[in-house]
Amino acid sequence: MMNATVTVGIDASNITGGGGLKHLVEILKNASPEKSGIGRVVVWGIPGVLPYLPERPWLELVPIEWFDKSVFHRQVWRRFFLPKEIDRICDVLFVPGGISLAVNVPDVVMSQNMQPFLPSERRSAGLGKARLRVELLRFLQGWSFQKASARLFLTNYAAETIGQQFPFADVNNEIIPHGIDPDFFCSYTDRKSWNSNDIKIFYVSTLNTYKHQIEVIDAISLLAEKYPSLTLCLFGSEASGYGEKVRKKIASTNDAFGREVVSYFGKVSFESLPEVYRSSDIVVFASSCENLPNILLESMASSSPVVCSDFQPMPSILKDAGLYCDVGSPESIANAIGEFIESEALRAEKGRAASALASDYSWPRASKLTFDFLARVARNHEGFLE
Numbered sequence: 001m002m003n004a005t006v007t008v009g010i011d012a013s014n015i016t017g018g019g020g021l022k023h024l025v026e027i028l029k030n031a032s033p034e035k036s037g038i039g040r041v042v043v044w045g046i047p048g049v050l051p052y053l054p055e056r057p058w059l060e061l062v063p064i065e066w067f068d069k070s071v072f073h074r075q076v077w078r079r080f081f082l083p084k085e086i087d088r089i090c091d092v093l094f095v096p097g098g099i100s101l102a103v104n105v106p107d108v109v110m111s112q113n114m115q116p117f118l119p120s121e122r123r124s125a126g127l128g129k130a131r132l133r134v135e136l137l138r139f140l141q142g143w144s145f146q147k148a149s150a151r152l153f154l155t156n157y158a159a160e161t162i163g164q165q166f167p168f169a170d171v172n173n174e175i176i177p178h179g180i181d182p183d184f185f186c187s188y189t190d191r192k193s194w195n196s197n198d199i200k201i202f203y204v205s206t207l208n209t210y211k212h213q214i215e216v217i218d219a220i221s222l223l224a225e226k227y228p229s230l231t232l233c234l235f236g237s238e239a240s241g242y243g244e245k246v247r248k249k250i251a252s253t254n255d256a257f258g259r260e261v262v263s264y265f266g267k268v269s270f271e272s273l274p275e276v277y278r279s280s281d282i283v284v285f286a287s288s289c290e291n292l293p294n295i296l297l298e299s300m301a302s303s304s305p306v307v308c309s310d311f312q313p314m315p316s317i318l319k320d321a322g323l324y325c326d327v328g329s330p331e332s333i334a335n336a337i338g339e340f341i342e343s344e345a346l347r348a349e350k351g352r353a354a355s356a357l358a359s360d361y362s363w364p365r366a367s368k369l370t371f372d373f374l375a376r377v378a379r380n381h382e383g384f385l386e
Contacts, residue, residue, distance in 0.1 A: 005039030006378045008371070009090035009105075012045035013067050013078055014097040019294055020112055021052060022270075023178050024096060029054045030179075030367040036375040042089065044082060092378035094370075095148075098141045106149035106381045108374055109141075111158045114291045115210070116141060117165060121289040124209045130240065142166035150377045152176055152370070154292035157313035174373050177292055179363030183274045184301035188351045191278050191303055194344060199230045201337060202280035204273070204295050205287065207246045208239040212286040212309075217249050217262055218330035223338060224261050230341075231260065232284075235276060237267040277302035282340045282347070285309060286327040292317070297361055300354035305347040307336040321353035 015021050024043075033041060040058055043050065047063035062085075066077040083103045086093050093107040100109050115121045116138035125131045145151055145162055150172035153159040159173060192200070201220065205211045213234060220232040234246070250262045268276055277283065283304040285296050288311045296317060299306050306322035308314050315324065323339055326332040340347050 007040040010043040026363040027367040030364040036371040100144035108150040109148040110152040155313045188303040203284040204235040207243040210289040212327040219333035222334040300358035303351040303355040
């Protein structure tokens with residue numbers, strides 16, 4: 001292939017929304033690929049998803065109707081048709097979804113989902129189709145990381161955890177954390193003013209077993225008598241049957257106290273999230289399974305006092321700019337929240353420190369490092385000719 005510049009292909013066949021779509025949108029929106037020696041970027045994806053990607057003169061979006069039909073149709077097209085297209089026009093393939101293809105050009109596989117690689121979280125999927133799906137993901141993604149020409153991780157934690165289970169080459173591995181939208185940044189003084197008669201604890205995340213909303217509700221129950229103005233506000237979409245369990249827990253808790261101690265607001269738009277964080281007094285993030293959680297980064301940027309899970313990679317991200325808890329223990333969660341309630345100085349100290357740490361996460365930086373890496377992998381491949 002005689003190209004003066006690199007052509008990058010992106011397999012976005014399994015990107016439907018959420019963090020995967022956010023990542024792809026931001027690295028494309030903030031990209032200047034010509035500075036990396038890249039002249040063309042081609043994205044194959046679901047027709048209804050591609051319109052969310054930015055319009056750029058160097059970007060070609062290829063909607064594939066089969067990706068929108070079923071998982072079976074998607075995999076057939078990926079297996080028998082997409083590799084031919086990639087080999088024909090691309091110098092390197094980027095796979096943000098984590099499952100590689102059999103192609104002749106070098107491929108860069110990205111890790112964004114840690115659940116398949118954590119035994120406790122696989123068990124939490126129960127039995128049946130959900131468990132089969134996560135076990136299959138573990139095998140396919142692990143195999144992909146082993147066979148890939150290069151690997152991209154969001155955190156050292158992800159690289160080490162996956163590498164222990166599926167050893168891969170110690171070359172062509174990059175750690176490139178994603179960024180934070182500038183709209184989330186605000187100073188501590190621009191947040192909601194503290195009012196002891198209206199203490200709001202916010203938790204923004206999908207209702208899911210590993211997010212531990214039920215334990216957080218139990219923690220609020222332990223505090224509600226001492227702080228009668230305390231309320232917990234939950235934001236996020238529902239996953240599987242756990243959402244129904246959370247709703248029942250909310251109802252029983254509110255009945256027990258005779259007031260609305262816990263409220264559930266459902267999913268909120270991305271545009272509304274900055275104001276949500278700023279309207280909180282304390283943010284809880286009680287997840288036990290993450291790669292690089294946007295919610296934690298956004299909370300930090302907004303100068304929120306954060307009560308955070310002590311599971312990795314959270315401590316490596318928040319460092320000493322928050323208070324940690326055992327997410328399986330309502331007492332531990334309640335103790336951390338109580339520390340913040342009792343000390344304005346502690347809230348201000350941790351909130352300001354968190355925002356300072358968040359300033360290190362930049363989408364333009366993540367985009368540049370990603371495209372530099374893709375170009376380097378392409379040019380180092382023996383099949384690439386200047």
